[in-house]
Amino acid sequence: MNGxxxxxxxxxxxxxxxxxxxLGLCFALIPAESLAQTVADAxxxxxxxxxxxxxxxxxxKVAELRRxxxxxxxxxxxxxxxxxxxxxxxxxxxxxxxxxxLSSEQFDRLNxxxxxxxxxxxxxxxxxxxxxxxxxxxxxxxxxxxxxxTGNVSQPSGSTAAAVRLELDDVTFWEAIGELERAFTDTxxxxxxxxEMLRWTPREQAELMPSSHSGPFRxxxxxxxxxxxxxxxxxxxxxxTLRVRWEPxxxxxxxxxxxxxxxxxxxxxxxxxxxxxxxxxxxxxxxxGSIDLxxxxxxxxxxxxxxxxxxxxxxxxxxxxxxxFEFDELTTRGQQESRTGSTVxxxxxASPRDELFGVEVRIRFxxxxxxxxxxxxxxxxxxxxxxxADGKKxxxxxxxxxxxxxxxxxxxxxxxxxxxxxxxxxxxEVPSAILRVPVSFTIPELKLP
Numbered sequence: 001m002n003g004x005x006x007x008x009x010x011x012x013x014x015x016x017x018x019x020x021x022x023l024g025l026c027f028a029l030i031p032a033e034s035l036a037q038t039v040a041d042a043x044x045x046x047x048x049x050x051x052x053x054x055x056x057x058x059x060x061k062v063a064e065l066r067r068x069x070x071x072x073x074x075x076x077x078x079x080x081x082x083x084x085x086x087x088x089x090x091x092x093x094x095x096x097x098x099x100x101x102l103s104s105e106q107f108d109r110l111n112x113x114x115x116x117x118x119x120x121x122x123x124x125x126x127x128x129x130x131x132x133x134x135x136x137x138x139x140x141x142x143x144x145x146x147x148x149x150t151g152n153v154s155q156p157s158g159s160t161a162a163a164v165r166l167e168l169d170d171v172t173f174w175e176a177i178g179e180l181e182r183a184f185t186d187t188x189x190x191x192x193x194x195x196e197m198l199r200w201t202p203r204e205q206a207e208l209m210p211s212s213h214s215g216p217f218r219x220x221x222x223x224x225x226x227x228x229x230x231x232x233x234x235x236x237x238x239x240x241t242l243r244v245r246w247e248p249x250x251x252x253x254x255x256x257x258x259x260x261x262x263x264x265x266x267x268x269x270x271x272x273x274x275x276x277x278x279x280x281x282x283x284x285x286x287x288x289g290s291i292d293l294x295x296x297x298x299x300x301x302x303x304x305x306x307x308x309x310x311x312x313x314x315x316x317x318x319x320x321x322x323x324x325f326e327f328d329e330l331t332t333r334g335q336q337e338s339r340t341g342s343t344v345x346x347x348x349x350a351s352p353r354d355e356l357f358g359v360e361v362r363i364r365f366x367x368x369x370x371x372x373x374x375x376x377x378x379x380x381x382x383x384x385x386x387x388x389a390d391g392k393k394x395x396x397x398x399x400x401x402x403x404x405x406x407x408x409x410x411x412x413x414x415x416x417x418x419x420x421x422x423x424x425x426x427x428x429e430v431p432s433a434i435l436r437v438p439v440s441f442t443i444p445e446l447k448l449p
Contacts, residue, residue: 062087062094069109077109084113089121097325097340107339114340118432122320126437128172128216129247136163139184143198146176152248157200159187173247174213181208189245191222194289197248214441216247217316222292226449228299236299237274238307240446245290250318253371253378256281257293258313265309266300274298283376310443317371319378319431330359330424342366342433348402348410352421356397356414359386359426364408371434372409379409382430386415389423 068080084091098111129150133142139159147153150173164183168176177198181188188208190199210221220243229235246252257280259273274296284291295312323343327336330350337346348360363379365372372379386394396413403410418424 058087058090059094062091066095070106081109081113085116089117089124092117092121092321092323097323097338097345099327099338100336111339114432115342118320118323118340118342122433122435125250125318125320125435126215128174128213129249130170131168131173131176132170133166133168133176136165138163139180139187139200142166142176142180146173150247150249152198153196154198154248155200157184157187158202159184159200161186172213173216174218174245177218178211178213191220191243194245195248196287196289198289210443210446212441212443214439215437216250217314217439217441218245219243219441219443220245221443221446224446224449226299237296238271238299238448239294239296240310241292241294243290243292244314246316248289251287252284252316252318253376254281254283254317255291255293256315256317257295258315259295261311261313262295262297263309263311264297264307266307267302267304269300269302271297271300271307305448307446307448308444310446312441314439314441316437316439318435318437319371320433320435321431322382322429323432325428325430327426327428328423330426331421340432343430345428345430347426350424350426352417353414355417357386357417357421357424358412358414360402360410360412361426361428362403362408362410363430365434366407367434370406372404372407379430380411382428384413384426384428386413386418387425387427388418389420392418394418 062084065080065084068076071077071080084095092114095110095114095117097114098107100107102110129152131146131149133145137145139157139161141163143154143157152173161184166179166183168179171179177189186203187200188203190201191209193199193201212219221240222243223239223241225239227236227239244255258278259275259280260278262273264271282291282293293314323340325338325340325345327333327338327347330347335347335349337344339345342365344362344364344366346362346364348362350359351357361384363382380399384396386396388394394415396415398414400412400414401410402412
């Protein structure tokens with residue numbers, strides 16, 4: 001019966017408006033395990049009139065359920081909570097964070113819903129995007145289809161190769177990219193330029209770099225050096241540089257190499273790391289799209305021509321998707337606090353300061369994963385805007401750090417002084433959680449130079 005209900009929702013064959021109405025009616029028919037995916041599928045092609053209309057339908061549905069959370073009848077409140085959870089993370093943009101103006105019961109219920117939805121959204125970030133391509137595609141046509149399915153943007157490739165028939169069924173993003181590199185021999189991923197999109201360059205040599213992939217990450221071997229020191233054998237070793245790429249939708253802020261778990265097979269021997277430290281951490285500034293990590297392993301005692309089963313472990317620190325926090329009536333309401341998932345944002349004070357207007361914001365994470373340590377500046381790049389009574393948005397001149405602990409940061413933002421300080425609003429965007437994503441990878445074979 002559930003399968004029939006789900007099929008009935010998908011086979012309406014209506015106009016975009018009718019599809020939107022049908023989507024709203026089908027919420028109660030689709031089983032919980034497939035409902036969130038149905039909503040995600042409906043928004044795959046963003047920016048189209050159909051997608052915008054579906055977004056409006058979803059926003060209206062969320063607003064209705066949000067009002068139902070305040071219903072006098074407990075059965076209606078429980079029903080609304082369950083339905084919001086079944087809709088999945090797609091509703092988060094339309095479900096405001098819990099704030100201090102709500103009653104205790106409303107605050108707890110809304111925060112509980114957001115925490116579960118944000119956990120679902122956060123966990124999806126550590127999983128690889130999936131791709132299905134069936135038919136004849138040019139490289140740019142394939143990249144456009146992949147972007148629609150995954151949200152990973154790619155620069156036009158410049159490939160002039162003819163269309164190639166592809167049969168990719170629910171493969172990972174990096175599996176799909178690797179298949180495109182093999183199918184279109186005139187082009188490859190640019191080894192130097194990455195950033196927030198994939199970049200391509202003409203291929204000057206037939207052989208591709210040895211590579212592997214795990215989850216949303218790809219590992220390219222870009223350099224190998226073998227050194228044998230006859231004066232001081234302790235300096236002998238094999239140095240390998242890995243270029244670790246991530247899907248463009250992600251933006252890690254640091255990565256840690258677990259060198260104790262590193263294992264490399266050379267003939268009958270298992271080689272270990274030659275580094276003195278069991279763990280190395282690297283910061284990732286901005287969104288370069290990749291980072292180069294160097295490994296030094298002890299040389300084999302026997303002569304071999306290749307290394308096999310290079311097994312390593314990394315841990316990435318990744319902020320989840322930014323969520324907007326809005327605070328109204330800054331000068332009259334005093335201190336305010338709002339929570340979403342494991343993030344709490346509070347207004348400590350807001351008042352004129354000489355010819356400027358200052359707003360002190362406190363940001364606290366239940367688990368910061370070390371992401372607020374003094375040498376990390378990513379939190380200060382969070383978008384923040386002051387909005388006056390006429391809707392005019394003001395950017396800040398500068399900021400000062402007022403507090404820094406393991407899990408909390410205080411920032412005083414100084415804006416130009418508005419003509420009126422009444423009805424001022426602050427909009428602050430910050431991740432709803434800080435994730436630690438462990439990744440294990442294997443490089444099957446590396447030929448020694």
